[in-house]
Ligand SMILES: Nc1nc2c(c(=O)[nH]1)N(C=O)[C@@H](CNc1ccc(C(=O)N[C@@H](CCC(=O)O)C(=O)O)cc1)CN2
């Protein structure tokens with residue numbers, strides 16, 4: 001059981017630094033002393049959810065700032081507790097004076113994510129929704145922000161609940177059979193238990209597919225550009241970034257250190273890494289650069305192997321290919337087609353012909369790249385998701401598969417269905433540990 005404390009917490013809710021208006025948020029079981037001390041009014045004198053113009057007062061009665069005070073009595077607030085908001089002038093000195101005054105009046109500094117954690121513990125949000133709050137704030141693209149809002153509005157949680165409800169119905173059937181063994185298999189057959197199980201499994205696949213898209217939007221992918229020296233890796237990096245982020249010369253071995261750039265494609269954040277060309281060398285610096293290339297390859301989700309169209313795939317390229325981890329996806333990019341007169345044309349899914357220098361075939365490259373990382377371009381309806389959610393869905397899938405395989409062994413069937421449900425409940429936080437909550441909320445910013 002959670003030892004859930006409801007002492008009064010306070011934090012600056014707006015971003016640090018200067019701003020037109022700054023917001024202090026106070027939440028707790030009893031915020032009357034803060035209201036009395038700062039506003040010189042009784043809590044009952046504040047009309048709920050109404051903007052009150054007020055002077056915010058220091059201990060000696062002098063004014064610290066003037067602004068708007070808002071009182072949200074529990075349970076109708078973001079946290080579900082009594083909440084006081086002070087909207088003052090958005091300078092760091094004023095904001096810190098106001099926060100200090102709240103502490104003086106008995107509040108303590110809120111920990112990162114503590115307001116949202118309270119909203120979760122008070123049942124205002126489930127865990128997937130609480131995570132979406134952070135994801136909206138951290139969103140790097142409009143598509144990511146919109147899909148985070150979908151999760152906050154409960155789109156993901158509703159899908160999970162539908163699955164859980166269907167699982168519960170099925171479990172009731174199975175457990176009934178356990179209680180009355182004489183009815184046994186015929187009973188399950190009559191209720192089409194196996195069909196129901198297959199239906200849930202199919203629905204789970206759909207949810208997994210959408211959640212996978214949501215995770216892509218949130219976390220993006222690591223794409224590494226590799227190949228022999230001079231094939232045009234840095235040129236392609238610059239073309240994709242739309243600016244000169246990497247040095248390009250006709251000298252083989254130009255790039256030494258890895259160069260990283262965040263590129264948005266269709267709202268999907270791609271961490272693109274340009275690397276030192278791969279070759280045998282005695283140059284000390286270049287050698288270290290090549291070590292870094294391999295380190296980047298280890299962490300990548302997709303490699304673009306750049307090739308010179310005039311040469312095709314050489315012996316050297318085959319050696320590079322053979323050294324890549326077998327699990328790594330590789331897109332072969334034949335560059336410099338302006339010199340061969342090739343056209344981008346129709347080729348295999350893992351192959352593309354471009355000219356980084358002339359900007360030929362880049363549109364095709366972008367869409368192939370997205371396809372390779374599994375982006376289906378269905379922005380609408382995608383809710384944001386995290387690896388934690390995908391892991392839970394995959395684990396539930398495993399349990400359903402085991403349940404199906406053990407269909408006639410009713411005790412195993414019952415147990416696997418129960419475990420599948422637990423996995424799904426972890427997503428919305430109905431089944432969770434304090435450790436997990438600690439990990440999730442500690443990654444929030446303070447004041448959220
Ligand atoms: N000033 C301010 N703006 C903000 C927030 C905030 O806390 N304060 N938010 C903080 O993230 C976001 C909005 N989220 C909020 C969520 C719920 C409630 C709230 O009062 N809920 C009540 C009443 C709902 C209703 O009237 O329909 C409730 O749930 O009972 C307020 C803000 C963004 N903007």
Ligand SMILES: Nc1nc2c(ncn2[C@@H]2O[C@H](COP(=O)(O)OP(=O)(O)OP(=O)(O)O)[C@@H](O)[C@H]2O)c(=O)[nH]1
Pocket residue numbers: 227228229230231232233234235236247248249250251252253254255256275276277278335336337338339354355356357358
């Ligand atoms: N004609 C033509 N030249 C290109 C193209 N792409 C790159 N180049 C030229 O090829 C040379 C090498 O380009 P880079 O982008 O520096 O190659 P790199 O693979 O990064 O090379 P290293 O950093 O040395 O490994 C430069 O002179 C580029 O201008 C292309 O599509 N067409």
Ligand SMILES: [Mg+2]
Pocket residue numbers: 233234235246247248254255274275277
């Ligand atoms: Mg280079």
